[in-house]
Amino acid sequence: MARQRSIISILIALVATFLVSCGGPTTAVVPPTYTSAQLEKIQVHYPEVKAVRDRADELKTLIQKGEWIDVGNFIHGPMTEARLSMTYITPNLLPKEQSTARQINKDLLGHLVKIDQAASAGNTQLALSNYKTAFADVDKFLQLLPATSSESEAS
Numbered sequence: 001m002a003r004q005r006s007i008i009s010i011l012i013a014l015v016a017t018f019l020v021s022c023g024g025p026t027t028a029v030v031p032p033t034y035t036s037a038q039l040e041k042i043q044v045h046y047p048e049v050k051a052v053r054d055r056a057d058e059l060k061t062l063i064q065k066g067e068w069i070d071v072g073n074f075i076h077g078p079m080t081e082a083r084l085s086m087t088y089i090t091p092n093l094l095p096k097e098q099s100t101a102r103q104i105n106k107d108l109l110g111h112l113v114k115i116d117q118a119a120s121a122g123n124t125q126l127a128l129s130n131y132k133t134a135f136a137d138v139d140k141f142l143q144l145l146p147a148t149s150s151e152s153e154a155s
Contacts, residue, residue: 034146038092042145045085049142052082056135063127068119071127075112075119079134083108086141097144104144108137 034042055078062070083105090101111134118127 032094032096034092034094039146041092042089045088046145048085049082049089049138052078053135053138053142056131056138059131060128063115063119063124063131066122066124068122071119072116075116079112082138083112089145093144101141101144104137104141108134108141111137 055074059071059074059079062074086101086105086108090098090105093101111130114130115127115134118124118130
């Protein structure tokens, strides 16, 4: 019986040693952060998106006045430039935010197309409702961006 106890003790010691060696230390996963290069790229394109956001009332006024050619020019000019800047910013966002940013950019394109179609048809109500959702998309995109020193200084 004493021999069985010593064999069982040795087996338990071997199993415990095996389990401890297989466990390994747990390392804390560091959350992803922005590199200085990513922040620089974001800062290069941020002003273009912000400038269009600041001009939102200009588009609203054009729609309300029925100046459809100017509405088209605004959509195909500054708004398209803002979308392009959003496209350049997206790969520099954190991986978990990139898919959201891409979807926002697609949604914005859809709303701009609807504004353009409404402008072609002279439909003020449709243009205004899509104007609101388009700039809501721009706002959502701007919320995804990291707080940078140039944004803080501007506020």
